[in-house]
Amino acid sequence: MNSYCNDKVVVVTGAGGTLCSAIAIDMAKKGAKVVLVGRTREKLEKVAEEIGRAACPHAAVRIESADVTDEAAIADIARRVEAEWGPCRFLVNGAGGNNVKAMPTRLRFCEKDLQSSLSTSDTNVAVASGSLGVSENIASVQNLQDSKTPNGESNLNHVNPVNPVKKELPADRGFFDIDMEAFKSVLEINTLGTVIPSRIFALQMAKAGGGAILNFASMNTYRPLTRVAPYAMSKAAIANWTMFFAQYMAPAKVRVNAVAPGFMVNERSRGYLMTPDGGLSPRGEQVMHHTPMGRFGEAEDLLGCVNWLLDDSVSSFVTGITVPVDGGFLSSAGV
Numbered sequence: 443m444n445s446y447c448n449d450k451v452v453v454v455t456g457a458g459g460t461l462c463s464a465i466a467i468d469m470a471k472k473g474a475k476v477v478l479v480g481r482t483r484e485k486l487e488k489v490a491e492e493i494g495r496a497a498c499p500h501a502a503v504r505i506e507s508a509d510v511t512d513e514a515a516i517a518d519i520a521r522r523v524e525a526e527w528g529p530c531r532f533l534v535n536g537a538g539g540n541n542v543k544a545m546p547t548r549l550r551f552c553e554k555d556l557q558s559s560l561s562t563s564d565t566n567v568a569v570a571s572g573s574l575g576v577s578e579n580i581a582s583v584q585n586l587q588d589s590k591t592p593n594g595e596s597n598l599n600h601v602n603p604v605n606p607v608k609k610e611l612p613a614d615r616g617f618f619d620i621d622m623e624a625f626k627s628v629l630e631i632n633t634l635g636t637v638i639p640s641r642i643f644a645l646q647m648a649k650a651g652g653g654a655i656l657n658f659a660s661m662n663t664y665r666p667l668t669r670v671a672p673y674a675m676s677k678a679a680i681a682n683w684t685m686f687f688a689q690y691m692a693p694a695k696v697r698v699n700a701v702a703p704g705f706m707v708n709e710r711s712r713g714y715l716m717t718p719d720g721g722l723s724p725r726g727e728q729v730m731h732h733t734p735m736g737r738f739g740e741a742e743d744l745l746g747c748v749n750w751l752l753d754d755s756v757s758s759f760v761t762g763i764t765v766p767v768d769g770g771f772l773s774s775a776g777v
């Protein structure tokens with residue numbers, strides 16, 4: 443097959459997810475030997491089945507369930523892949539995510555923040571109050587919607603009055619009462635979860651004479667959205683890391699770039715961008731208002747940019763950049 447990745451090893455982390463499953467399938471169609479990495483084996487098995495069924499029945503696919511922040515586990519995968527298939531030539535660092543325990547329900551500071559347990563001297567209380575038994579999955583956060591005043595403007599300091607936060611979330615939580623352990627875990631998965639596989643697989647690429655790494659930034663890279671501080675911080679860090687590692691690895695002919703997807707509905711974001719009947723949530727409406735192309739993105743919208751950034755024959759002088767694929771979101775002031 444005549445393609446840039448034919449017979450080459452590509453490692454895709456987060457391969458069980460919405461965006462990177464599409465990338466893995468696309469590269470399998472192009473003849474790559476695809477290593478699917480993620481924590482949940484069943485998700486990866488579904489992608490492998492899809493590759494076998496719809497993409498290319500004879501594709502070389504392997505499933506490796508591991509946490510990308512676990513250096514020993516990723517190094518073990520790298521050793522086995524290299525021994526059996528050869529060196530990794532392409533790495534797609536798609537694993538990432540958020541944690542609802544690290545999210546406030548309020549958007550801005552208000553008097554109630556002064557009553558935060560953090561404002562007392564007993565910091566243990568602060569940790570305990572943040573450690574709510576809430577789901578890790580943002581899909582359960584349908585209720586994290588910006589409430590609106592009757593004139594339709596966001597009522598920034600209040601949760602939706604009909605917000606049935608129920609068991610998943612506290613009815614009202616300010617930034618000073620979020621769980622700092624969850625905050626740290628979001629930073630870790632989105633930053634070290636990219637750095638660790640990059641360090642390990644870049645050495646294989648360097649030994650093999652070159653390769654390309656693709657990282658995942660976000661609209662949060664440029665300006666933080668409300669409520670997702672650690673996610674936004676870590677996605678800003680991805681653009682910075684992409685530049686650092688690009689300049690470091692340039693002599694080894696390893697290019698490092700990133701995509702910054704706009705709003706693409708996935709399992710998690712569906713819950714806060716859309717209503718159960720498929721309409722737009724208030725937050726979804728805000729996003730749409732700021733997206734000149736007037737729609738959410740699809741995983742397939744990324745593929746052209748991803749292939750361009752990975753394919754040496756068309757982007758050999760491109761390294762260290764982050765490319766928005768966002769329907770114009772970044773260009774729109776929304777007014």
Ligand SMILES: NC(=O)c1ccc[n+]([C@@H]2O[C@H](COP(=O)([O-])OP(=O)(O)OC[C@H]3O[C@@H](n4cnc5c(N)ncnc54)[C@H](OP(=O)(O)O)[C@@H]3O)[C@@H](O)[C@H]2O)c1
Pocket residue numbers: 455456457458459460461462479480481482483485508509510511535536537538539631635658659660661702703704705706707708709710711
């Ligand atoms: N969708 C969007 O609108 C959007 C916008 C901007 C940026 N992004 C970024 O694009 C990337 C892919 O997003 P997506 O929409 O495809 O998300 P997704 O559907 O939630 O997929 C993310 C995948 O990452 C895996 N993962 C999470 N933590 C992991 C860990 N510690 N170790 C290994 N795997 C882990 C998850 O699987 P397991 O839980 O089974 O491990 C999941 O399958 C992410 O970095 C995301 O932040 C997405």
